[in-house]
Amino acid sequence: MSDLHARHRKVLPDWLALYYEDPLEITHGEGRHVWDAEGNKYLDFFGGILTTMTAHALPEVTKAVSEQAGRINHSSTLYLNRPMVDLAERIAHISGIPDARVFFTTSGTEANDTALLLATTHRRSNTVLAMRNSYHGRSFSAVGITGNRGWSPTSLSPLQTLYVHGGVRGRGPFAALSDAGFIEACVADLKDLLGHTRPPAALIAEPIQGVGGFTSPPDGLYAAFREVLNAYGILWIADEVQTGWGRTGEHFWGWQAHGRSGPPDIVTFAKGIGNGMSIGGVIARSEIMNCLDANSISTFGGTQVTMAAGLANLSYLLEHDLQGNARRVGGLLIERLRAVAAQDPGVREVRGRGLMIGVELTKPGTDLADPDRAAAVLEAARAGGLLIGKGGGHDTSVLRIAPPLSLTVAEAEEGAAILEGALRSTQ
Template sequence: MPPSHDHDGPGRHAALHARHRAVMPDWLTLLYERPIEISHGEGRHVWDAEGRRYLDFFGGILTTMTAHALPEVTRAVAEQAGRILHSSTLYLNGPMVELAERIAELSGIPDARVFFTTSGTEANDTALLLATAHRGSNQVLAMRNGYHGRSFSTIGVTGNAAWSPTSLTPLQTFYLHGGVRGRGPFAGLSDDAFVAACVDDLRDLLAQTRGPVAALLAEPVQGVGGFTHGPDGLFAAFREVLDEHGILWISDEVQTGWGRTGDHFWGWQAHAAAGPPDMLTFAKGIGNGMSVGGVVARAEVMNSLDASSVSTFGGSPVTMVAGLATLDHLLAHDLQGNARRVGGLLLTRLREGTAGLSTVREVRGRGLMIGVELVRPGTNEPSPEATAWALEAAREAGLLVGRGGGPAGTALRVAPPLSLTREEAEEGAELLVSALAEVEKRLLGEAGRAARP
């Protein structure tokens, strides 16, 4: 039984939404026509402030990686908070050094150094700083449909118009094909031909650059882009070309790290013929809700900055003990293996359940990182309406999922905590399939009404 929590009952959400709108930016995204406040959680479930229970298939944007209210993390944070919450990187910090040692070893990067931040945005921002300083260039490569954060520099390498509020940037960015397998000019090719075409595209772009290029920053699986990815080995093929030019490879593991893809601990390992990247960035799941991010880089790259620096909040003692407890639990319970097994079941159930729905163009993904792309029935045209309605229908049924996928945002994002059980996967698949069937019925009904004279 979940712990007892007071809630305000009907009307709490509407009142809080009105207050939110009065003081928060208009561009601060909220899900649902009538947004909800999450008051508490346990395991793979959360409760809202009006007392309703949901099966959580989004985990606070892939951040509650193990489980809500995981006792090991709660206990570690409480004990550390009772000693000291904060000291900054100006002082030695045992938990920070220990977590850095463990992440450096797990990263696969030789002679690795680790710098902690408070978010994935800040981690990618730091990686861009390191790469451009090390290479003496502001030219960077990124993937079309990619997303790397909301800071000024990371917006400058985001290849998704829905998340790019300005074209102003300190960087000159060149965007590559390859992040989306099922759409675009190379979609009809075989995997081998697709990779070859993307490599040709890379070579063509490099012929148009002026002087050195700093780095390629890329997600192994595009998160906000709707959980899309190219064929395994794509970045290994890219790496051969990058190495010819001395260009660094930065793997953005903010969403793919820690075993979420099931087959691998890091997303870059699906391209392992290339060896490890020069840098990887991480965040989200390692804190299980605490603000932890960071960069792992070869010492040669990490140590190339010639100015002093500190981080006031990066690597704080309380977030580091949360990271250590999360990592211990993750490894001890083989949550990567669970993501592979239960994620495979969930993917199969969703594909089987939606096979007859013309609103569902594709169910894709790996591990517990699944995208469901929605279109107008009988077409290949993205349907923002279908996606919005599906989110609402799933919530009404007691299931929380996310949204992403290209400029129109027409993919549902399914990414539960990695401890998801088979029973919960079956239940969640049934709820989502029912919601999608309801949406299709609504779309077909509207299409019929529109066709009548």
């Protein structure tokens, strides 16, 4: 065990997860690559949990942070903040939400916590609909609506949470149905649930479930849900912490795959917008955002140096059409991985969109999760020079692949070849 690992275990919580039997210390990165303390180079296919969105050490972001830090890092929201207003204007414009207001936080957890505060206050209800297999953060309220048992350490909650079918297409009681039949059955389930309870404040849903293993429903499910929700006045919160900013390739926001009824009432975001800086936030219609009748501030949300990073990162993303790159390169990567999976009886499914790809592992000939093999593949991929993630709702047996959106075709092929070797070595 390294000295740093021993020190980590002595002063940090036991439940603070670390990857790998011999945990990795990443010391620096550039582009789509990172290096560890021993000088080993890795192709990064996880980006600090989908957070390094454009590239490691992107010069445009580094310069913006350095220049802003040379002026002022922080003043709190008690004072006017030009970078915060500039970024809020851009996000409000691209959100699709009419008369949008933006509130900045420091994380996706805090963003979802704020969205729940807004929805329950606006609707005067503490009942929330959430999806099975979901994940929304680690705060007390976010854990209370998380539908993934592995990431929900307590059943105590300030909210009454009712869980809805639909987030996982390939498992559960409706898996054998057609896409249209699946949507119809999930809508019927939602209607039945609402017939047994007072109207909830909101439905919160990830367009693609991240920690849950990059699972998603057929396109249009949340639009169909929205028609039911509107009849009851129930708000729709889209948790875009992992899906936002063009990662899915086909859409800038994940909700747009379900968008025939218009944008959500509330959108939460974080991770990629800061490219590693601590930025989260909430976008909502003005009457929802302004429903709080008490004073509030954010000490660290929207601080000048993180807002400068977000502005530079968003500008680079849009100017270089990284959404389009995610669609093109991600499509090639998915097809390459599906070809590999066809030769491996332990791969149940390769799924995803853009550069948000899941490879689900099961014990051959069954639907039983194979978390031991997933852990072994993670180790073998690292040995080959590739960093990936893992997740899933039926034990942790889904390999999670989410590189920076500037990934090249050559790097996609390189990563796929390393992963192919890791899969073969663990059969």
